[in-house]
Amino acid sequence: MESFKIAIVGAGPAGLSAAARASELDRKANLGSPGHVLLEGFGAHAKTIQRYQKGKHVMAEPGFLDLRSDVRFAAGSRERILEGWREDLARLRVNVRFNAEVTRISGARGAFTVHLGDGTSLLAENVVLAIGLEGNPRKLGCPGDELDVVQYQLDDPREYRDETIFVVGAGDSAIENALGLSEQNDVWIINRGKEFSRAKEGNLSAVLGAISDDRSRLGCHYESSIKQLRRADEAGPAWVAELQTPGGLVTVGCDRVIARLGAIPPRRFVESIGIEFPNDRADAIPGLSAEYESNVPGIYVIGALAGYPLIKQAINQGHDVVEFIHGNRIKPADHSLLEQRFLALPYEMDADTSIRQFQLRIPMFRQLNALAFRELIIESVMIAAYPAGALYDEARKRVRTAVDKLAASGRAPRVTRIIREGDTIYEPGDFGTSFYTIVDGEVTLEVPGSPSGAVTMVRGEFFGEMSLLSGRPRLERAVAGVACVVVETPRRTMVKLMSSNEEVREGIDWIFVVRELQRHFVPAAPFRELKDMAARVTSRKYKAGELVYAEGHKGECLFVVRSGGIALTRLRGDADAMVAQVRAGEVIGQMALMGDPMRRESATATVASELLEIRRPEFGELMRRKDAQLGPLQDSVSQMLVENARMQVRPEAGSVMSFLMDxxxxxxxxxxxxxxxxxxxxxxxxxxxxxxxxxxxxxxxxxxxxxxxxxxxxxxxxxxxxxxxxxxxxxxxxxxxxxxxxxxxxxxxxxxxxxxxxxxxxxxxxxxxxxxxxxxxxxxxxxxxxxxxxxxxxxxxxxxxxxxxxxxxxxxxxxxxxxxxxxxxxxxxxxxxxxxxxxxxxxxxx
Amino acid sequence: MIHESLLKYRNARFLWQALALMVLSIGLYLTQGGVRVPSGGTWQGYILGTIGALLIVWLALLGVRKRAYASSLGTVQGWTSAHVYLGSALLLVATLHSAGQFGWNVHTFAYVLMCLVILSGFVGVYAYASIPQWISENHAGGNRPELFSELFALNRQLQLLAVKSEAAIQLAVTSSIERTAIGGDVAAQLFGRDRSRFIRSGTASSGSEAVLSGNEDQQQIIDFVAARLPRADKAAEVPNLHELVLFLCRRQSVLRRIRRDIRLRAWLQLWLYVHVPLSVALLVALVVHILTTFMYW
Known part of the structure; x- marks a missing residue:
């Protein structure tokens, strides 16, 4: 059996770059035969980009990241990029095998057996998975689906004229292809179902309109599928399809079949190798070390599958991972970015030490793998507060000089943000959705009008989670305290992290619940006393239009709206009249726990929403506390009752409100x-x-x-x-x-x-x-x-x-x-x- | 609703300003007297004339402000509100300036032009205040593209029904769809004149010739199909004819709404085609009026 040091699976940008580096290292080591192999299930490189439409402009974001690879890459047309990579493959003598689909990988570091689709297999000491997220297109699954008549993509519908074409599928891409082709061809959609349930609104009305329009050249076979495809014997269209329709088996001629049945996500294959995902979410990312190594020693994961969707990131990782496998402890291409983030921090540490220190200081991030934490810092901004005066001026000067120097080389770097102690980080009403973690010093949170006054937070704690989770503007003012250093992380990064890391999600959820309990019921209660209670509060998700509770039923709980919106309606005659719309951060259903157990209105989610459910025992426990804040709660209930009643006596206002919510x-x-x-x-x-x-x-x-x-x-x-x-x-x-x-x-x-x-x-x-x-x-x-x-x-x-x-x-x-x-x-x-x-x-x- | 019409803009603040200007102008006019009769030539007359001329220029500048999209100099609504009220006040200011001295000359010509511009403006204010409501009621929650897509859907339904009917009905219905006229020249839009036609032919038994006949408001085609109902040759045709009449009536209703929409929108814009060109003419006449005044001083 053939044996290699590195087997790279997938010839996308990440895999190409990895193979190119491996080939270069082989050349430098003067190996007689290649120590690497690049395996690609498809017949050409960069399958996803091959599938882009003709002439599509491919971007080279992020602009602040340098390219580090043996393959070339710059923004340009799809054709130019693909051609460049094809040349690179030849120039660098990459040992590439197309149409070599990897079906299974067994063994352990030093001796993996890679099984291929044609039944052969090969040995590899290390495996790099660079298979992306697109997966392989779902096949028709009928005799003849391997024939030339079938295609799984459509570049330009105008290339075809006066053909009879079957488009198989009922999703948006099938509909868009069919509509485009029907301008100059006879097109039939083969829809397995009775309707187009997965289509976007616009596509749905367009396709139904075209199907019912006698003048259009588009038709649809519902509840149908292709049973068999073969070459035609007689004149006429070159191919014959057997269709299974509700009326029985039909044989029809056609020139072309376009299958748009979606793709099979690669997750099951990845798991079959033994790589673990942290949870069952569709966007979960496997846990990796700082050197891209998965939980299976010797198997590395890079590119989109590792959570890096951009081409340039994937290319850089391909280069770095091969260096790591060869034992070269190089600094990753983004190291300079890290240095820029840390530029004016009040420490005398290099970037690598700093980042290790920071991670240890934040309990919630301690469990994170080093790679994920590094990514978090690179996507974040560091904020450092200095006392007003010489220190502050000096730090500002340092930052400005560095920025000017980098700007001269044509880049806009993200460097440390310098503020003064006592400056506000955000104000109530600001729309920021980023999340803040304190790595040093302190930060004060002031809630306007709150009897509890200001709360001081220290190293390892975090804030800003309410806006992060609900999207609502800030409620409090955050003020930089003495010697504070804060990481400001954008929402997108946090959401990605929360979906891939259970601890982070639970940590943020927990703090969110505690702060909501404080805000609505017990403003002065200390954190730790609410910790137990927070664990007993359940978070529930509702789809748009879903009922939260119904009028006339007995209520045993109240809800705090965590995100989304709720409509409160009352039955009038036999129609619902809307009496209020409730937004994130507000409370509903509290009357049930405050003297009137019967629900006086129905609550329905107007958009996808998340609610915190607080049951009677927990509410009782909260209210029995000495620091419970019953007065404002009762006032808000009274005010709400009046508003609801006013809306109820004017049903026309309620129906306009319902329209707005719809x-x-x-x-x-x-x-x-x-x-x-x-x-x-x-x-x-x-x-x-x-x-x-x-x-x-x-x-x-x-x-x-x-x-x-x-x-x-x-x-x-x-x-x-x-x-x-x-x-x-x-x-x-x-x-x-x-x-x-x-x-x-x-x-x-x-x-x-x-x-x-x-x-x-x-x-x-x-x-x-x-x-x-x-x-x-x-x-x-x-x-x-x-x-x-x-x-x-x-x-x-x-x-x-x-x-x-x-x-x-x-x-x-x-x-x-x-x-x-x-x-x-x-x-x-x-x-x-x-x-x-x-x-x-x-x-x-x- | 929270929206504010341009007449009520900011508690009609420009109405009060315009009234103040009018009171001031009347006061100024009344101070004339003594030896010289009131005219445009007294110092009071000159002040009134200057105010009027400046007002005309400023009123015309609305056309510029409306297209200065990035401008933060007030809102276009504020400008329009002021335009309406101060424009109305101009009628008084200029009349006082003229002091009723009219003749067959360039001065009176400018005055008449100004009156026409202001009167067409009044029409515009009335149109803007009332026609949008009628358009909105006519749409009943839809918009023009939706009305048209409803019309096209009805056309398809009718064609499918017509195919199942005897030849004369099929020809009549199909031709009534093909020869439906919507809109047209200015007059057709403003008065909703309907030049729709359809081909009327006899049945196989009566054997008369096919003629192109008028089909205003789609009434004739409805009557034609309805007339066939009691005379149907085969009982099987009756349900089909019933349905045809029903769909033709629905189509008639949609067409009425489309025509009404076209008519209302035409009227909504008509006044602008008078107001704007006359304003340009007025600016020219104003310049001539001022130049001649000073030339023959």
């Missing part, structure tokens, strides 16, 4: 609302948007729903927990301190945010070309005048840069606020926060 405004923070009685349809709002945003409007006035003269156009609502931010590889979607959610210029155009947004407010567009000025339009009729030019033609340069995501940024940099509102001549357009929704339905007092 439009998803339960999670909105800033939404454009148009009064139809005032709107003259001049579209000056859209024009203003386009004119202040590079010629592309981010709002669609006419589209969107209307009820009782309230029109909600298609425009960003700046959600509490933005869906768009969930899965942005370069972390280009950000939230400003004042709440605006915006996309910065590191967008790589992947389109994840566009498909994640449930409100369709993100567009993927080319840059709009320059327009003639206002005056030349006014006097000489040049161009179409102000606003977005419908169907504009992008320049070649804009096309080369590719489509980028654009969305409303609530005119974040514009003095005077959103241009759409300020450009409305009649006052029909307003942007409202959730606290103003009630004004929208309120009767005028006058």
């Amino acid at each position: 439009q998803g405004l339960g999670e909105a923070t800033d939404v454009l609302v148009i009064n139809e009685d005032l709107c003259v349809g001049c579209d000056n709002c859209e024009k203003a948007c386009a004119e202040t945003h590079d010629g592309v409007s981010r709002l669609d006035r006419e589209a969107g729903a209307t009820f009782a003269k309230v029109h909600i156009p298609i425009a960003c609502r700046h959600c509490e927990q933005p869906h768009c931010m969930k899965d942005c590889p370069p972390n280009a979607i950000r939230r400003s301190e004042t709440g605006e959610v915006y996309i910065d210029d590191t967008c790589i155009g992947c389109g994840n945010c566009e498909s994640n947004c449930p409100y369709d407010v993100i567009k993927m567009v080319y840059e709009a070309p320059e327009k003639p000025g206002l005056l030349s339009w006014l006097f000489f009729g040049a161009g179409d005048g102000p606003g977005e030019q419908p169907g504009y033609k992008p320049t070649e340069a804009a096309k080369a840069r590719g489509r980028k995501a654009v969305k409303c940024d609530a005119c974040i940099g514009l003095a005077g606020g959103p241009a759409c509102v300020r450009a409305c001549p009649t006052g029909a357009a307003l942007r409202l926060g959730p606290e103003q929704f009630i004004d929208l339905v309120e009767e005028r007092k006058r």
Whole structure:
């Protein structure tokens, strides 16, 4: 059997780079035969990028990270990058085997047996897994599915003309392919089910419209599947498919079959090798050492599977992992980034010592593997407070000199943020969602209006978890204390960490529950006395539309809304009338524990929500404490009762409120609302948007729903927990301190945010070309005048840069606020926060 | 609702400012007298004229502010509110400036132009205050694209039903869809004139010729199909005809709403086509008026 020092599985960016490094090290060692092998199940390298559409522009984010590899990589077209790597493979004499699918890996470090799809196997001392997350496309699973007639991707639907094509699948990609092809081909969708249950709203209506339209060339076989494919005997289409339909077996000719059945995630294969995942979540990442080694000694994991979705990170890891396997203790490519983060800390330690120290100081992060902690620090910002005066000035100077030096080499580094002792880190009402960990000194948290006054926190403790978990603005003021050094970690990083690490999640959950208990019931109670209680409070998740409790039932608990939104409704006649909308951070159902056991209203989640359930015994225990705060709780109940009753006597206001909640405004923070009685349809709002945003409007006035003269156009609502931010590889979607959610210029155009947004407010567009000025339009009729030019033609340069995501940024940099509102001549357009929704339905007092 | 109309903008603050300007102008006018009769040539007349001229220029600048999208100089709504009230006050200011001295000259021409601009502005204010409500009620929660997609869906349904009918009905229904006219020139939009047609032909038994006949408001096609109902040759046709009539009536209703939408939007914009060109003409006439005044001083 052949034997290698390193077997690399997967020829994506990470695997290519690892193999290239291994080949270079082999060459330097003058080995007679290669000590490495690169195994790829597909017929070419970089399968995922091969599947991109033709000419797609591939970005090289993050810009602050240097490339360290033997293979080349810079932003450019898909073709150029693929061609470059193909040349590198040959130039570096990489021992690559295509169509060599790895089916099983057995053995231990020094003697792994790698079993391949063709039945052969080979020996390897070490294995590097670089298989990514895409997985292999699901096959048709019928006789003939290996024939040329079947393809699993579609580059350009316009390549085909007047063919009969079957598209198999019912997801978005199947629908988009089918719609694109049906413009000049006869297309049949083969749908195993009775409907398109997984499709996006827009795709769903488009495909149903096209299927029912007699003039379109698209049809659908429901509850059908392909039983067999074979070459045709007679003239006509080249292939014959046997379809299993509800009406029986049908034989039809076709030219092409496109299977879009999704992919098989690689997790089961990875687990079969013995690699452990921390939990069952779909986004869980296997635990790894600082040298990318998994819990199985000798097996290393790099790239997207290790939690690094960007190409450049994966390439760097490929290089480093091979060095590590060869025993070279090199510093990772991101070492300089770490040094920049630590630039002006008040310590005389090198970066590696500092990071080890920090990890030991924070109990919650102690269990984390070193790699994950390093990643956390690199994605975070260090904040250091100095006493005002010479020390502070000196530190500022040090940072400025370093920044200038790095800026000269064309980079914008993230360095230590220097503040003065006594400066505020954030204010109540700020929209930050980042999470803070204290590594040194102290920080004071002041809750305005709280009788307990300020709380001082020390080394190892953390704060800011409420906004992190709920997306709501900050409630307290955080003030830097003596000699404080704080790690500020962005939400995205924390969410990733929480889904891959049980301890971190539990730690943050616990502190969140304790602080909510303090805030609502016992402000002065010390932490440790609430620890037991917090463990007995359950957190429950509700889907949008799910019932939390029903009117007329006896209640045994109250709920604190942790995230999302709740609608309270009362039955009037046989319809529900809405009486209140409740947001994260508020309490519902407390009446049941305060004298009226019967629920007087039903509570339903308006969006996906998470609630803390506090039962009667725990509530009793809290209220029996000497420091219990019953008065304000009772006051808030009385106030709520009045508000609910006022809403109930005005059912029309309740139905407008229900409409707003149905439009998803339960999670909105800033939404454009148009009064139809005032709107003259001049579209000056859209024009203003386009004119202040590079010629592309981010709002669609006419589209969107209307009820009782309230029109909600298609425009960003700046959600509490933005869906768009969930899965942005370069972390280009950000939230400003004042709440605006915006996309910065590191967008790589992947389109994840566009498909994640449930409100369709993100567009993927080319840059709009320059327009003639206002005056030349006014006097000489040049161009179409102000606003977005419908169907504009992008320049070649804009096309080369590719489509980028654009969305409303609530005119974040514009003095005077959103241009759409300020450009409305009649006052029909307003942007409202959730606290103003009630004004929208309120009767005028006058 | 929390929204504020442009007339009520900030407790109608520009209404009060306009009223104050008007009171001031009347006061100024009344101080004229003595030897010289009130006219544009007294010092009071000059002040009133200057105020009027400045007002006209400022009122015209709304067109610039409206397109200065990044400007933080007030909101367009505030500007429009002020435009309406101060524009109305201009009528009084300029009339006092003229002191009722009219003639067949360039001065009176400028005055008449100004009155036309202001009157068309009043029409605009009325249009903006009332037509959006009618449009919104006409939509009943939808919008124009939705009305059209409903229309196209009904077209498809009708075509499917028509295929199952006898030839004359099929031809009539299909042609009524193909020859439905929506919108058209300015007059057609403003008055909702309907030039729809359909092909009327006899049945196989009567054998008369096919003629293109009018189909205003889709009424004739409905009557044509309904007339076939009691005369159906086969009992099996009756349910199909019933359904055709029902769908034709639904289509009639949707078409009425579309036409009403087109008509209302046309009226909503009509006044601007008078107001804006006349404003430009007024600016020119104003310059001529001022130049000639000083030339023949």
